[in-house]
Amino acid sequence: MRTVYFDNNATTPVHPEVAEAIQPFLREFFGNPSSLHFAGRDVKVPYEKAREQIAAMVGAKVGEIVITGCGSESNNHAIKGIAYAGGGKRGHIITSQVEHPAVLNVCRYLETQGFSATYLPVDGLGLVDPDDVKRAIRKDTILISVMYANNETGTLMPIADIARIARDRGVVFHSDMVQALGKVDIDLAALGVDMASFSGHKVYAPKGIGALYVRGGIEIDNLIHGGHQESGRRAGTENVIGIVAFGAACDIAGREIKKDSARIEGLRRRLLEGILERVDDVRLNGHPTQRLPNTLNLSFEFIESESLLVALDMKGIAVSSGSACSSGSTEPSHVLLAMGIPGPLCQSALRLSLGRGNTEEEIDYALETIPGVVARLRSMSPFYKK
Numbered sequence: 001m002r003t004v005y006f007d008n009n010a011t012t013p014v015h016p017e018v019a020e021a022i023q024p025f026l027r028e029f030f031g032n033p034s035s036l037h038f039a040g041r042d043v044k045v046p047y048e049k050a051r052e053q054i055a056a057m058v059g060a061k062v063g064e065i066v067i068t069g070c071g072s073e074s075n076n077h078a079i080k081g082i083a084y085a086g087g088g089k090r091g092h093i094i095t096s097q098v099e100h101p102a103v104l105n106v107c108r109y110l111e112t113q114g115f116s117a118t119y120l121p122v123d124g125l126g127l128v129d130p131d132d133v134k135r136a137i138r139k140d141t142i143l144i145s146v147m148y149a150n151n152e153t154g155t156l157m158p159i160a161d162i163a164r165i166a167r168d169r170g171v172v173f174h175s176d177m178v179q180a181l182g183k184v185d186i187d188l189a190a191l192g193v194d195m196a197s198f199s200g201h202k203v204y205a206p207k208g209i210g211a212l213y214v215r216g217g218i219e220i221d222n223l224i225h226g227g228h229q230e231s232g233r234r235a236g237t238e239n240v241i242g243i244v245a246f247g248a249a250c251d252i253a254g255r256e257i258k259k260d261s262a263r264i265e266g267l268r269r270r271l272l273e274g275i276l277e278r279v280d281d282v283r284l285n286g287h288p289t290q291r292l293p294n295t296l297n298l299s300f301e302f303i304e305s306e307s308l309l310v311a312l313d314m315k316g317i318a319v320s321s322g323s324a325c326s327s328g329s330t331e332p333s334h335v336l337l338a339m340g341i342p343g344p345l346c347q348s349a350l351r352l353s354l355g356r357g358n359t360e361e362e363i364d365y366a367l368e369t370i371p372g373v374v375a376r377l378r379s380m381s382p383f384y385k386k
């Protein structure tokens, strides 16, 4: 059976050039980068080159990139790192209701430890209002954390405006940029954010590697204590293979971002227009224009998205309902609920996230397949009267 992968926001396949780049480190070069002998040197240099590649991709200085184990760790490190840098003080954190669980649940945890948090609402398109950020700042506010691109809807937040407010008020600003990397240009110096989280497996590197940008001068506590790796900022023998892969993936993304994004956006537009033409009662969730080029979030009224997901899987099409992180639960998406989308429409929301592997032909196949599957499921729905 043919398979079509439309779940690139959950994870991406490893790029063939990335797989090629890590071969020597699977076979010959096995050293510990901290070792002073030849085996250590063999991996230390490529390790540091990969850090340069990541820094170059996001407009950071090399010394501002801390390598982590994943995007979730980066978010934990940033938020707990600021929270506990204040000694015994228990400050206030501002975030949004549509963050990834790796931000939301860190803030909720810190609330159990005596910190306080404000979860800002979003409008119907999924945007945080920068004026709400301004109003939420208190004397004891230590951190603002608002994501760049939402993983479920693809909506892009007004990050530069929020960064300006944070800077004016002297509050540290962190942004989860895991979904933005490789899809839209990121120039951290120009954006004015203080910390930003990234993950390798969303940009065609393997799972289990991430990075945290920490602007020079920002002091944060360590998350993992131990050896002196990462200039004493993150203990643990370095994931050489992971970082070489992540560096290569950033290098490729840097070269191909314009071309890839334009092509993928074209595919997404065709998919959206094709579905709207062929299927009634479909609603696009998220911002119509201020969004990632690859992500579609659609509510197919009168259908449970789980049934649609399973039926499409049987036709070889991989999509997601809500986000990978909340699947397994039948809870409606916290992102769509925060946008004020009515419960039944949240329950029928499907995410289709395209990537560099997708082709015109796959869009054709999806457009041939989806209308029939939707019609069949609707014909079984007691709510559908047409």
Ligand SMILES: *Cc1c(COP(=O)(O)O)cnc(C)c1O
Pocket (backbone or CB within 6 Å): 009, 010, 069, 070, 071, 072, 073, 100, 102, 147, 149, 150, 151, 176, 177, 178, 179, 199, 200, 201, 202, 208, 209, 210
């Ligand atoms: C995937 C994702 C993460 C988590 O990254 P991992 O490397 O899987 O831990 C964090 N934030 C967003 C927005 C994501 O999409």
